[in-house]
Amino acid sequence: MAILYKNLKLKTLSLGPLILLYFLSITEIDTQFSNYFEILSFNLQLIIVYYWVMKDPSILGNGHIFFAGIINDVIMGLPMGLSALGYLITALVAMYIRSVTVKMTFLQTGLLLF
């Protein structure tokens, strides 16, 4: 029973980032913080995708990233597929960095930093 409860808790916790990604995409929350900063603007969804793909790619499925992008496009009135493409490219970059950090050369570290 305790193991079952622990597994359920872990599963629920692992769903957190996914729920957050969908929630930010579907609600009318300003995820770019355009009203708070004069010149600075950043996208919260991209940060979530980048962070969680780097940390644990099994938590954010590629299909979910794609679907969240499509939802974001519809809500924001952008051409459909544009955000999805942006999120997937971010996931690709994160995945690449995750792969190369296993055996990274000095040159690659420099290229990634700049």
Add this chain to the structure above:
Amino acid sequence: MSASRDDFGIAIRSALLKKGARQKFSLFFLIVISTLIFFLDSIKFTAIDITRSFLRDGIYRASSIASSPIRFAKYSGDKIKIHFSIYNENKILKEELDRLKNKDLDFEFLSSKNRNLQKLIETDAEIVEETVLAKVLLDKDSPFLKSIIINKGKNSQIQKGMPVVDGNYLVGKTVEVNYLSSRVLLLNDLNSRIPVTLEPDATQAILVGNAERNPVLEYLPEFFEAEEGKTVFTSGKDGIFPAGIPVGKIFLEENVAKVKLFSDPNQISFLNIVLTNTNEVESF
């Protein structure tokens, strides 16, 4: 060096094609699908249009439901803020009341203004159209795109290009119409361009959205000096908007003539869509 190139290739291939234990689709496959959708979106094809319209309707409804707790939190926060600021507000209102009481009304100016407005209304006699009341479903903030989603669409005879008003004041126009919902492009959107006339001398100009709260007046006559406080109306020269809809008041900011809109684009809950004939608009 070749080993390094191999490593890069392996890493990219692994990132693109590796699906992992819980991944159902590879990144490469999804990137291709996204690109395909992006190109399909620009194609005008009935089947795609219908699918797109239904997809948007569904997502707008789901988004409206998902956003309701946030809207409630925002509403409660605003109420609390208003409650705490009521003392200051009362003080300001008293000062304003005194100022208004002491103000000497220029009857001549008002009557001239009234005459000009009457003229505008007379030229507009046949454009008094039926309106449809709509509720704002979504108002997602974006740095550049200023648009809102309303809960009326083709099922309420709404068409693309129809003017949208808040009370008597212009808010924008419909730019995307689905079966159950529509998108309204607000006057302060970067893509918004509205021909306007300035009272009382009927100067023509274009009201240009700048993604900020107050749009800018452009294409004013040469050597024209904008005066603060002048009222801006739609001119109807484009054949899209009926003439004489009040838009806002002029004010100067760093020698740039801006318009303080009568209807605050961030505070709209309900609005009216003027059911004009948009056949000319489509061809426009």
